[in-house]
Structures are given as C-alpha cells and as structure tokens.
Amino acid sequence: MNLIRFRSFIFFCLLSLSIFAKADDILIKNATVVTSSDLGVINETDILIQDGIISKIGLDISSESAFIIEASGRIITPGLLAPATNLGLIEIELEADTRDDRTKHFSAGFSISSAFNPSSTLIPYNRTAGITSAVVFPSSGKGDLFQGLGSVFKTHGRIDTQPIVTDIAMVMQMGGGQDSRASTFLELEDAVMKAKQFKRSRNLILRGGFFDTGEYSERDLEALSDLMDQNKPLIVKTNRASDMLRIIEFSKKHSINIIFHGAKEAWRIADQLAEVNIPVIIDPMDNIPSSFDSIGARIDAASLLTDSGVNVLIGIADAHNSFLSRQGAGNAVANGMDRYEALKSLTINVAEAFGLADSIGSIEVGKNADLVLWDGDPLEVGTFSDVVIINGEIMSDMTRSKRLRDRYLEVIGLK
Amino acid sequence: MILKFKYSFLITGALFIFCGTFNVQSQINEKELINYAYESTYKPVESDKTIIINANILTGRGDSVLGGAILMENNKIIAIGEGIDTSDANIVDAEGKWVTPGIIDIHSHMGVYPAPSLRSNSDGNEATSPSTPHVWAEHSVWTQDPQYTLALKGGVTSFHVLVGSANLIGGRGVTLKNVRSRTVQGMKFPNAPYSLKMACGENPKRVYGGRNTEPQTRMGNVAGYRKEWIKAQTYQKRINEYSEKSDEAKEMIDSPTRNIGMETLVGVLEGDILVHMHCYRGEEMAVMLDVAKEFDYKINTFHHAVEAYKIADILAKNSVCAAVWADWWGFKHEAFDMVWENTAIIDQAENKTGCAIVHSDSALGIQRLNQEAAKALAAGQKAGLDLDRQRAIQWITLNPAKALGIGDQVGSIEPGKMADIVIWSDDPFSVYAKAEKVFIDGHLKFDINDPDSFERTDFDLGIIDPEGDRL
Numbered sequence: 001m002n003l004i005r006f007r008s009f010i011f012f013c014l015l016s017l018s019i020f021a022k023a024d025d026i027l028i029k030n031a032t033v034v035t036s037s038d039l040g041v042i043n044e045t046d047i048l049i050q051d052g053i054i055s056k057i058g059l060d061i062s063s064e065s066a067f068i069i070e071a072s073g074r075i076i077t078p079g080l081l082a083p084a085t086n087l088g089l090i091e092i093e094l095e096a097d098t099r100d101d102r103t104k105h106f107s108a109g110f111s112i113s114s115a116f117n118p119s120s121t122l123i124p125y126n127r128t129a130g131i132t133s134a135v136v137f138p139s140s141g142k143g144d145l146f147q148g149l150g151s152v153f154k155t156h157g158r159i160d161t162q163p164i165v166t167d168i169a170m171v172m173q174m175g176g177g178q179d180s181r182a183s184t185f186l187e188l189e190d191a192v193m194k195a196k197q198f199k200r201s202r203n204l205i206l207r208g209g210f211f212d213t214g215e216y217s218e219r220d221l222e223a224l225s226d227l228m229d230q231n232k233p234l235i236v237k238t239n240r241a242s243d244m245l246r247i248i249e250f251s252k253k254h255s256i257n258i259i260f261h262g263a264k265e266a267w268r269i270a271d272q273l274a275e276v277n278i279p280v281i282i283d284p285m286d287n288i289p290s291s292f293d294s295i296g297a298r299i300d301a302a303s304l305l306t307d308s309g310v311n312v313l314i315g316i317a318d319a320h321n322s323f324l325s326r327q328g329a330g331n332a333v334a335n336g337m338d339r340y341e342a343l344k345s346l347t348i349n350v351a352e353a354f355g356l357a358d359s360i361g362s363i364e365v366g367k368n369a370d371l372v373l374w375d376g377d378p379l380e381v382g383t384f385s386d387v388v389i390i391n392g393e394i395m396s397d398m399t400r401s402k403r404l405r406d407r408y409l410e411v412i413g414l415k
Numbered sequence: 416m417i418l419k420f421k422y423s424f425l426i427t428g429a430l431f432i433f434c435g436t437f438n439v440q441s442q443i444n445e446k447e448l449i450n451y452a453y454e455s456t457y458k459p460v461e462s463d464k465t466i467i468i469n470a471n472i473l474t475g476r477g478d479s480v481l482g483g484a485i486l487m488e489n490n491k492i493i494a495i496g497e498g499i500d501t502s503d504a505n506i507v508d509a510e511g512k513w514v515t516p517g518i519i520d521i522h523s524h525m526g527v528y529p530a531p532s533l534r535s536n537s538d539g540n541e542a543t544s545p546s547t548p549h550v551w552a553e554h555s556v557w558t559q560d561p562q563y564t565l566a567l568k569g570g571v572t573s574f575h576v577l578v579g580s581a582n583l584i585g586g587r588g589v590t591l592k593n594v595r596s597r598t599v600q601g602m603k604f605p606n607a608p609y610s611l612k613m614a615c616g617e618n619p620k621r622v623y624g625g626r627n628t629e630p631q632t633r634m635g636n637v638a639g640y641r642k643e644w645i646k647a648q649t650y651q652k653r654i655n656e657y658s659e660k661s662d663e664a665k666e667m668i669d670s671p672t673r674n675i676g677m678e679t680l681v682g683v684l685e686g687d688i689l690v691h692m693h694c695y696r697g698e699e700m701a702v703m704l705d706v707a708k709e710f711d712y713k714i715n716t717f718h719h720a721v722e723a724y725k726i727a728d729i730l731a732k733n734s735v736c737a738a739v740w741a742d743w744w745g746f747k748h749e750a751f752d753m754v755w756e757n758t759a760i761i762d763q764a765e766n767k768t769g770c771a772i773v774h775s776d777s778a779l780g781i782q783r784l785n786q787e788a789a790k791a792l793a794a795g796q797k798a799g800l801d802l803d804r805q806r807a808i809q810w811i812t813l814n815p816a817k818a819l820g821i822g823d824q825v826g827s828i829e830p831g832k833m834a835d836i837v838i839w840s841d842d843p844f845s846v847y848a849k850a851e852k853v854f855i856d857g858h859l860k861f862d863i864n865d866p867d868s869f870e871r872t873d874f875d876l877g878i879i880d881p882e883g884d885r886l
Contacts, residue, residue: 093747285779320744330846379846381786381793382796384793409756
C-alpha cells in the first residue's frame, strides 16, 4: 500500500468533511492532552469541539453528531504560536517584489496588518508543521530605531483572513548600527517625549493648530502614544545585557510594557528580568557570539532563564521555517529546560505575553479549538503533525512542497 | 561519486617551474617544495591504548554493532566488535550508548567567516572578479574562531572550509581537523586533496550583474566557466609541451610563467583537485554536468542542491554527490522548491546508488548535523522509502569523507582509520542527544562532564569576564 497516497486519501476525506460539514462538531478520543495550562498533561482524554471552541475535556465524552478522530494515545497540543515572524509578509527574501515587511515611509506607526498574504506558500507549510497563529512583525522602517507595528493572524489561509488582533505590539531595535547606542537611547527618549506632547496637543491639532512632528509622521506619534495608553508591548530587539538593563530603567520611567527579542545575553540578568516580569523571545539554538553585543550567547540560555522565573517565548528568525521553534524547544530541553515549560514557551507563554491567553495558547474549555495531533513527541525532530485544527476546522495537510515531492518520487521511480 | 583520489605530486609535467635549467627530476623536487610549503603540520601525539566498551555502534559502513567494543591505539582504530582483549587499555564504558564515527561537515565557512562577524574578518569571498581560482581558503582561516569549539561539542571532528559562492570559480577549499592550533597548517587534514569551489545560479549573476559586468545571467555564468576552462586547457598544453622538451631545448627558451589560478584549474583537469559546486536548480546541475563533459573533468559534489531530488537519477548515474540541508528554503528563488525528502530521494535513486550528504553551511547547523540528518531520515521514512539509521549516519560521516577524498582515513569505524569517534548521550537521531565524548585521533577532545576537557580558543579567554572563559 502506498503510504503517501493512502494518507492523501485520508486527508482528502477529512478535508471534504471540513468543507461540507464545516460547522460540525469534532470529538477527539483517547488523546494524551498536553494542555499548556495548570492542568499539565492529561492522559487518555477526550476533547469535544463545538462551534470552533473547545467545549468539553474529559473522560468518555460522547456525541451523536460529531466527527470522531481516534487519537489512540497520541499527543495533542495547543496549536503553536510564532511569537515574532515575517510569515505572510515575505515569499522570497532576495526578491524585493515579494516582500512587504519593510518601508521607507513610516517608522513606529508602520502597521503591516493590510499586507498579510493568506495565500503565501509559507502558511500551509508552517501550519502542517504545527503553527496555528503568528505574531507578524515588520522588519524595517524609516530610520533605524522603530520597525513598526505587528498584528496577529491565524494560519488557516482563508482568502479573507483578518488579524485576530491588529497592531498588537510595536517593535524596535537597539545597537548594531554605526551610531552610538547612547544616541539610540536619546532618540528613544525623545520619541516618547514627542509622542506625549503630541497626545497633549491632540485637541489643538484637531482644531487645526500647528504641531511640529519632527522626523516622525503623525501616524508614528499616534502609535507611540497608543503604546503607552493601551499598555501594548514594545518588542525591543537587543542582545547586550547592559542594553537590556537600560531599557528596563526606561520602561519603569515611562510605564512601558517590554518584551525582549534576541536577548542572547538575557541569562546574565535573568533575576532582574524575572523581578520586573519582562518576557524574552529567544532562539535557544542560536549560541553564536555573532557580534560584540552577543558575546555571552550560550546554548543553555533558555534553561537558565526559566530557572530564574523568566517567561520564555521560543521563536525562530527565519519566517520560512518558523516551525523550527519546535526544534529550538527540543534543544532547550536537551540543555536543561523543563519539557513542559518548553512546550509552554511555544504556546501559552506567547499568548500571555501578548494578551491573547483568553482565546488561544492552551487546551482549556472555552478557548479556540486550535489544536495539533502529533505522530510522536512534538519536540522531537522526526515528528510530524497528523491533524491540525484551527477554529474547530480540520485543515488540509497538503503543501506545495509535498506536491513536488509526490511528483518527483514518481519521476525518479521511487513510487 | 569520486571515491578514489590519487594523491601524488607527480602531476603530469611540471606545473611549478621557475626556470628552464632544471632537469625533469629537479622540476619534480621544486614542485614538492612548493606543495611542502603549505603542507599540514598536524601530527597528533601518540594516543594511549583505549577501549570503548558496551557501545551500540553505528559504524558508518551501513551497519551497526550492538554491545560491541572499539579499541584505539596510536591515533588509530585497531579493532571493532566483541571479545577484544582489554588488558592494559584505558577503559571507557559507553553503558549501552550510541557511538558513531566523528561527524564530518562538507560545507563550512568557519575560520573564513568567523564569529563575531566583523568587516575585518569577513574573508570568505574574493568578490572582485567572477573567476578567482588563485585564492585559497586556507590563507584566510582564523585559527581562533570560537565556532570550532561549538562544532566540536556537536561531535564534528573534520570539516571542509570553502570560499564563498560569489564567484563562478571561487578558489581552493581546505579540509581541517577540528583541533586547536596556532596555525592553519596545524589544523590541515594530513594529505587531504584540495578542492575547487565553483558556483552556479543567482549569486554570481547577482554580484557581478549588479555591477553591470559579466555574468548577469545564467547563460553568462556558463559562458564564464567555459572561457576559464579553455584558458586552463591552453595553460595545461603549454606546460605539457614545455615539460616534454629535452633539457637542451629547455635551455633555449624561457620557461612558462607560473599562473597559480591555472595551476588549480589544471589540477581539476588532471583529477587531483575535487570540484565542489554550489548549485540549486535541477536543470542547472544538468548543464554543469555537460560543461564538465565538454572539458573532461569531474564534478564531485553539488552543494545546497535544493532541487537535487528532481534529477536524483542523473546524479546517481554520473556518480555525483549532493550535499543538502534538511529544510532550508525560500531565501532566494532557486531555493524555493525545497522538499524535506531531498536527502532521502538522492540516496535512494537508481537502486540506492545515490550519494547523499547532509551539510550545514552554518555555524548553527554544524552543531547539530545529527538532528539535520534525523529530519531528513524521518521525512524519507514517512514518504515510504526504505531507510534506516545505519544508512542515514553515512550522510554525515562516510559520504562526506569520500567526497572529500579522505574516505580511506575517516568516516567509519574500521580498523586502520583515524580514531575519530563520538559517544552520544542518547540516540543520535534524537533532538535530545548530545555528544558526550568526542575523540579525535584517539585523544579525548571533549567530555561533556568535564569543563576542562576542551581547549578554548583565544577569543573565548576573558572576553566577558577577565577571570573566566566565555564558555
């Protein structure tokens, strides 16, 4: 029996079901449920999905009408969340026409929410590997300091995909430029002051009064002002420990909610980060001292951080392989991180850091039914997803890459 | 695949001639002198008699030995199997753990693109002309790159350092042992053949096309190789004609002026220097095979080869290896058609006669080539191909060794080979596995339980804290 063809057939059936019986309930039987919640791992459990929401978790759930997936003890996890990616903004890095992650016109206020391409080939590819939601950020804006605003998308790939949260956080970058980092801090301070003045002058501006926005657009200042008013996270890309300490001072002064990204030297100030409850987005595999700002890079950073009580989010810089955050988490475990904590760093920790935990990030009653059934240990490199469910719908497992595989297995005579 | 490399200084004629007064014998001596000038000076201290017992061995030959032993002495593997005499040997109990040959990365830029990445140490691409066969990667290598130690912790015992892919013809590569030395000569794999890096596709045409010079297209690329090979053939002919002249005749004329770039290309035409070619697209690789046919040289390995699966039968029939990633893709258009099964399809083509290699091209990837091979193996198995770990371990051991012309010395656990061996904490095809002990030439160069077991690079000393080491 040809395995691939058989699998394709099965999924075609599942897909048909999802098309024709979209609102159908789904009952997953006998799963090992890794909840990412305080309930930990629940063995031999059923999950009932109704109207796209997890409606029941427990033993011996029955349903007359639900489509049944027999998990036979396999592991089910929450859908994975990519905490900082260009997914949907970029098709081919070296082809500028396929990129929407950069602008020369805006800085802090550069919102990418309208650029997300739900038909990108990267989306089904990463979805079949477990990513069900992505916090999508721009990668460069006008000037060196701010890159702009990120939004959150699900990866079901529907043509009418809307962000589940628009402009959820702002991203900025420290260091690495030709200019002094001292100047970067001054610029940041000035931008915040300007945004505060802008906010105070809003009535004046509405009445047609003059306000000098300086090097920023009104949109940029509005975004900075919203950041402070709405307590949105400011993602600060930096690696040097001393930079992070300065940013902590800055965040205290202006009551700004910070998440560090990159943060190769974060382990050196883990206690300070834990004390102020600042999460970090890291790639646990990236232990290269690639610049003089990241001399302290090390392979066991994730474990050192979690041991100190820091909320760790695992994310991979490469949009094409955002799903390799799983391999990152596996490597973090190999280097001392608690296994359950590692799974949380791919799911609920991301949701909590971005304020999404009411709807996604864990398997709990009332949350969105974004789930992945795996054919093995989800942190293991040789593991594949068997079923991916988003908003209670079973997703197709087909990708362009698999189509190419199937064509050439035949051409080469291996099928 | 090229499995045989005749290492000899007696390349046809004399390539390295200074003046016309030497007789044939002295020309050869002169040539030996020049080669000697860049020879490896790596000579490991004789290692003690050591036996690894209770080992589950993936031999690298395609099979495994469960609960076996490996005896090493004087830098070499002496015996493998069961019932080996353990008297007067240091005993290392593997406690049933997996043991593999040292990992070999066929595509690395460590030393030429070291960490930290600085303008002043970015020495991997002589991107000043599309053809630079005269440059040698080893002349750029920084011996204090902290990335070597990280790779060692991933079980890497030898690696091939290539120049970058900006140029059609990039220059010579060098195979190094992962040992610390103050000199690059002290790291060079003794008697390993040289390689020549060539590049297809987008990189050369982007770099030079962007400057409005040739090549600007793929057809420009091919015209560029052909032009260079014609020059090389002409040079070869001139040298051969000169060396065939009688001593008297030689005294009458000036000797040809050495051209070190052409010497490298003639080395390829003579079969002594191995071609490693950066190439992504299927049809492009097929064209490169025709260029090689036109000028009668051999392409040893296509590197990156994201579309190798599309022509895996052609590669197998032509005995050309493909060195690939498990899943990198999409950074440029020629890397858009990636499939996870690439390695497996290359391997299985033409009745399993393909030569598949998993490479890193990355200081991150080189630290976990076992995981990259694991991903490729799992994808192949999932697609229903008949693969096992015994075969897959060859993708990162014996196959790269053979493709580097050192397959008779490393790449498998067999008597007579260099004692380059890794003991893993877990199944090496698991994400949780770590190299626990790494032996190079019989010496324990890394022990995960002993922070003093490995030698830090100069860079790592006192760089964060003057009192301590970086790692």
